[in-house]
Amino acid sequence: MADAAHRIFELAEHALSRPFPLRVRAWDGSEAGPSGTPVLVFRRRRALRRLLWRPGELGLARGWVAGDLAVDGDLYEALDRLSGLLWERDEPDPAAAGGMVRTARRVAERLGDPASYRLVREALTLAGAGLPPAPPPEEVRRRTGIAHTKRRDKAAIAHHYDVGNDFYALLLGPSMVYSCAVWPDEDTTLEAAQYAKLDLVCRKLSLREGQRLLDVGCGWGSMVLHAAEHYGVRATGITLSVEQAAFARKRVAEAGLTGRVDIRVQDYRDVPDGPYDAISSIGMAEHVGSERYLEYARTLYGLLRPGGRLLNHQIGRRPMRDEEAYRIDEFIDRYVFPDGELAPVGVTVARLEEAGFEVRDVEALREHYARTLRAWVANLEAHWNAAARATSVGKARVWQLYMAASALSFERNRIGVNQVLAVRTDTGGASGMPRTRSGWLS
Known part of the structure; x- marks a missing residue:
């Protein structure tokens, strides 16, 4: 088994038909590949078995989450160097927040040629005999039924958000905001940047004292607390996460804002008490699904009074030449956001207008999200042991990988995030909005 790294490196380059961009270190201490790069560490032979059984992103993800694979060096640089293998170069990426695409078919085809027989036989010997390793327990097991029913949506939300409020407190910091911050300058702290985002949403909605605000997907309550405290509104926040709701109610009581x-723990489709003066939906619409998006838009339209505004803050993917070829990213779907789907911003705008809204403004915040994600990764790594105790080592590794990969996806313009401001006009078509952006942001 000596020099396992050399054989792994040779197999990788042959299978991929291109230079492998990282140095490799194997469980026997051997190393191979270019110097001066981060090192992809195969801690156990099981890591190679995972990749042989599932070449591509899912095998890599399972190895990472299980701790069979690691990176010695800068994780961002390692993922960036791997981007040519994990992200398509010639077409905008169809994947979700992590940005990875399937490579298994391409690798399998390459390994099937006669010249590869020796390498494959050696790799199987090196990896050890046996069935495929079981997926890490953090992976979502088989799902049944139709996607985006109320029951399945609730289960998907629980998988991602009900992993422990203590974990999220370490990850997000005091703001407890789990969406893109707005960074006014280089010296802004994460907490100040999240305050700036919440305030920007309130100003876009033109919130005034006594108005009714509905926050769809309210998380840990930061938006409704900000709007009630600083703008005097009466706010309702809805979430499908029981843990989020308990945390948010505690914050509301401590702030003296119970009245x-x-x-509420409530699906957006079940809100009975409109009309509202304004609706915010921040980082929630990614969970709705393309088949349900028009229903989502129509539901929110029906919950607004004439002249009421909607602020829809949503991650979007780049368009594809063949939209029907879109597939949800395997790693994201199995480990991070089950049933999550992204759409191009143009599709989002079209669906909102089809539902009856007039779209008045679209603001792209792509670079802001990249910086937000890097701040969250820094928080996670700074509190690694406590974060792992608060949930599990595997969960912490899932969040580390998906947030680091997502930061690169935003930086490379594979995905973006947009705030869409829309209004329900009255029967005569009047919006009640000032003519200029400076007017409605005042």
């Missing part, structure tokens, strides 16, 4: 802020 003005209501937190």
Whole structure:
């Protein structure tokens, strides 16, 4: 088994038909590949078995989550160097927040040629005999039924958000905001940047004292608390996460806002008490699904009074030449956001207008999200042991990988995030909005 790294490196280059961009270190201490790069560490032979059984992103992800694979060096640089293998170069990426695409078919075809027989036989010997290793327990097991029913949506939300409020407190910091911050300058802290984002949403909605605000997907309550405290609104926040709701209610009580802020565990399709003066939906619409998006838009339209505004803050992917070829990213779907789907911003705007809204403004915040994600990764790594105790080592590794990969996806313009401001005009077509952006941001 001596020099396992050399054989792994040779197999990788042959299978991929291109130079492998990282140095490799194997479980026997051997190393191979270019110097001066991050090192992809095969801690156990099981890591190679995972990749042989599932070449591509899922095998890599399972190895990472299980701790069979690691990176010695800068994780961002390692993922960036691997981007040519994990991300398509000639077409905008169809994947979700992590940005990875399937490579298994391409690798399998390459390994099937006669010249590869020796390498494959050696790799199987090196990896050890046996059935495929079981997926790490953090992977979502088989799902049944139709996607985006109320029951399945609730289960998907629980998988991602009900992993422990203590974990998220370490990850997000005091703001407890789990969406893109707005960074006014280089010296802004994460907490100040999240405050700036919440305030930007309130100003775009033109919130005024006594108005009713509905926050769809309210998370840990930061938006409704900000709007009630600084703008005097009566706010309702809805979430499908039981843990989020409990945390948010505690914050509301501690702030003395129980009479003005209501937190509910409720599906957006079940809100009975419109009309509202304004609706915010921040980082929630990614969970709706393309088949349900028009229903989502129509539901929110029906919950607004004439002249009421919607602020829809949503991650979007780049368009594809063949939209029907879009597939949800395997790693993201199995480990991070089950059933999550991204759409190009143009599709989002079209669906909102089809539902009856007039779209008045679209603001791209792509670079802001990249910086936000890097701040979250820094928080996670700075509190690694506590974060792992609060949930599990595997969960912490999932979040580390998906947030680091997502930061690169935003930086490379594979995905973006946009705030879409829309209004329900009255029967005569009047929006009640100032003519200029400076007017409605005042």
